[in-house]
Amino acid sequence: MTQDQISGRGWADQAVALIEADQRRSADTHLLKLETGFRGVDLYLKDESTHPTGSLKHRLARSLFLYALVNRKIREGVAVVEASSGSTAVSEAYFARMIGVPFYAVMPKSTSAEKIATIEHYGGRCHFVAPGVSLYEEAARLAESLGGHYIDQFTHAERATDWRGNNNIAESIFDQLAREQHPVPRWIVMSAGTGGTTATIGRYIRYKRLATRLLGVDPEFSAFFDGYAGNDRAATCEKPSRIEGIGRPRVEPSFIPEVIDEMVRVPDKAALGAMRALSHHLGRRVGGSTGSNMFALCWKAAEMIRNGEQGSLVSLICDSGERYSRTYYAQGWLADCGLDCAQSEADIEAFFATGILETPLQSARQD
Known part of the structure; x- marks a missing residue:
């Protein structure tokens, strides 16, 4: 090995050490249990907004x-x-x-x-x-x-994260649930941006041979749902997603549909209504992708309640809502986009109290 190679390796070693030291200084993110007016079905949100840069x-x-x-x-x-x-x-x-x-x-x-x-x-x-x-x-x-x-x-x-463990988000969720009444959730609910997080969670569930199922979530303008439902990796969407962080114009290479058990498409007004309802419930603002997750989580929980099932469901708070004060939380922006989320906000508020949510969603399942 030449001196230049040794020097380059030394710089890379130091760079890896700096990143790993930063990870050790960062505590794991909290798993929040939501307070609701019903029993038998428990809802949890892993709060990824507490990372140093504020997001998943x-x-x-x-x-x-x-x-x-x-x-x-x-x-x-x-x-x-x-x-x-x-x-x-x-x-x-x-x-x-x-x-x-x-x-x-x-x-x-x-x-x-x-x-x-x-x-x-x-x-x-x-x-x-x-x-x-x-x-x-x-x-x-x-x-x-x-x-x-x-x-x-x-x-x-999808390939950069160790899906078998090593403190990935899936391993963290199951560790934090270990002492809960329903430690193995019936469903984990996750929206797709790159598809990397759904790939990690879905692979981990199968690697550990867990009974948990993965519900994928896609916003109104995105190619992922159509690609999943039609088994078509060439699916596209001409309109850009209005829900920042999730949804893509094409089916990205990191999106692995085979590890997702069911997928739903959440309309933007439903996502932003759920975002506002959850923000009120928590006493702090969350972002639009969290709203998409939340509406799908409530939809699946309501289905379980109707079927007399018990268990837990988990999703994520992807980021804080403070980044969206001029968009999702601004009435002028919503009006310009033709988005009226008042009814969806009221529906989710009512769900928190009753466990009832009648709003249908477009869904698809793997064979």
Whole structure:
């Protein structure tokens, strides 16, 4: 081994050590049990908003950086590029600053000022593209022009995380439920952005031979549900998702439909109504993807109650609602989008008290 190779290995070793030390300093996220007016079916939310960068994507970004480092894709001075205007870019900027490499987020010009400011706070640089330009292709082009690495969350999310354990989110959920009345949940409910988290949870359930089933959630404008229902990886959606962090225009490579037992499509007004109802219930704001999870969780819990079943269900608080004060929590924005979520908010509030939710959802199951 040459001196240059030794020097490069030393930098990578130090970078991995910095990221692992950060993980050890971070306590596991809380598993919250919701207070409801019914018995026999318990609802839990794992609060991923408490990560240092404020979202579930902190786990993904950590895994992506470690994966790229051990595969020698990120080296000293090499720029890291990502196609993301949301929470993934925020978290990746955090880890890039930690190990001292430049970070570029390729994003639409319409990205909110709050997201841009947060990425730049961590030292990231925002590279804007016009409508109609492929974020994927532009990120790959920019990385090549910089001599950098396109970290590509949409391809690598499902392989960067150790789905067998090693403190992944699935292992954490089951550890935290161990002393509860129903320690093995009937359902885990999870929306898809890259598909990496559903892949991790679904694989872990099968690896541990658990009776839990996985309910996938997709927003109104996204290709995942159609791809799942029609067994069509070429499915697309022309309209961009209005629920940040989840939903994609194509079926991403990291989306593994085979590990999902059932999938539902949650209308945006239902998701944002559930978001507001849950925020009121908790006394603090949550984001829109959490609302999608919450509506699907309540829908499945209501089905269990109607069928006389008992057990527990788990989903995630993906991020805080403070990032969405100018969108999901702004009446003007909702009006501009033609979204009236008042009825859905009232329906979820009533569900918390009664366990009754009659709203139908479009659903599909694996054979």
